[in-house]
Amino acid sequence: MTFVLEARALGKKYGKRWALRECTIEIPAGHVVGLVGPNGAGKTTLLKLAGGQLEPTTGGVTVLGGRPGSTPAQLARVGFVAQDTPVYAGLTVAEHLRLSARLNPHWDDGMARERIARLGLVPAHRAGRLSGGERAQLALTLGLCKRPELLILDEPVASLDPLARREFLQGLMEATVEHRLSVVLSSHLVSDLERVCDYLIVLVDSRVQLAGEVDRLLATHHRLTDPRRDPDRLPADQHVVSASHTDRQSTYVVRTEAPIHDPAWTVTPLGLEDLVLAYMDRRPAERRRVALEVQR
Numbered sequence: 001m002t003f004v005l006e007a008r009a010l011g012k013k014y015g016k017r018w019a020l021r022e023c024t025i026e027i028p029a030g031h032v033v034g035l036v037g038p039n040g041a042g043k044t045t046l047l048k049l050a051g052g053q054l055e056p057t058t059g060g061v062t063v064l065g066g067r068p069g070s071t072p073a074q075l076a077r078v079g080f081v082a083q084d085t086p087v088y089a090g091l092t093v094a095e096h097l098r099l100s101a102r103l104n105p106h107w108d109d110g111m112a113r114e115r116i117a118r119l120g121l122v123p124a125h126r127a128g129r130l131s132g133g134e135r136a137q138l139a140l141t142l143g144l145c146k147r148p149e150l151l152i153l154d155e156p157v158a159s160l161d162p163l164a165r166r167e168f169l170q171g172l173m174e175a176t177v178e179h180r181l182s183v184v185l186s187s188h189l190v191s192d193l194e195r196v197c198d199y200l201i202v203l204v205d206s207r208v209q210l211a212g213e214v215d216r217l218l219a220t221h222h223r224l225t226d227p228r229r230d231p232d233r234l235p236a237d238q239h240v241v242s243a244s245h246t247d248r249q250s251t252y253v254v255r256t257e258a259p260i261h262d263p264a265w266t267v268t269p270l271g272l273e274d275l276v277l278a279y280m281d282r283r284p285a286e287r288r289r290v291a292l293e294v295q296r
């Protein structure tokens with residue numbers, strides 16, 4: 001299988017602090033991958049390691065089979081739009097397009113001009129005078145029209161209005177089909193990710209907590225509700241992701257490959273947002289048990 005991104009025990013330390021630890025993932029080609037996690041979880045760090053802007057402290061990462069940013073050919077295959085929408089304030093929109101055309105061997109000028117016109121960006125305007133959302137649209141246009149095989153986007157839609165967000169994400173999905181583009185994008189907007197992502201990575205506390213195809217993840221996670229039960233009495237093949245308790249009932253999010261037969265449980269499916277929140281809210285099992293004891 002071809003992996004667009006393969007990380008083995010990848011880690012990055014800033015001073016004494018790990019920003020990313022023991023990250024081992026294999027992302028197959030042809031997906032729109034959502035990268036989610038709390039602030040400071042290590043998302044940008046992972047994306048910058050994949051984009052070749054950072055060197056790993058431990059382990060390694062390959063992108064499209066090569067070392068990130070190692071050769072001009074490798075650079076041409078990967079598009080990267082950073083969180084702060086990097087454009088040159090002194091250059092006009094048209095100059096950005098001309099510069100990108102010179103730098104990128106697969107540059108799609110027709111697509112770029114069409115997008116710029118559709119977005120209502122004036123070619124003669126300097127990027128420094130554009131609004132935050134317009135700058136983001138310009139940066140995203142440069143990333144898309146470079147026609148990369150992998151497009152890495154760090155919080156690409158944060159500053160776009162809802163309509164522009166929907167339009168952009170729709171365009172991304174179409175490009176994955178038409179141009180066999182793979183995308184990895186980080187976002188805090190899980191509802192947006194739910195619409196476009198078919199692969200999910202959840203990073204919490206610098207570690208990958210969950211990675212896989214969305215359909216598979218949703219099929220193997222369930223919410224169980226029942227009069228109070230101790231998590232230790234759940235079947236061994238049901239791995240507890242999160243637990244909450246009231247006086248009357250316990251609710252668990254569990255991961256299991258097997259069907260749940262116990263009729264005592266009320267089993268409900270999870271949406272992507274519930275799944276992400278369950279992992280983001282994960283506490284060590286000991287703390288859960290203590291909480292349960294306290295509530296008894």
Ligand SMILES: Nc1ncnc2c1ncn2[C@@H]1O[C@H](COP(=O)(O)OP(=O)(O)OP(=O)(O)O)[C@@H](O)[C@H]1O
Pocket residue numbers: 014018019037038039040041042043044045046
């Ligand atoms: N250049 C740096 N020097 C020192 N520490 C850094 C640096 N860049 C990031 N960090 C730290 O590494 C950790 C991970 O940061 P990172 O930017 O990867 O998180 P993130 O998940 O992208 O966060 P956010 O959602 O807030 O953008 C944080 O604790 C951050 O303070």
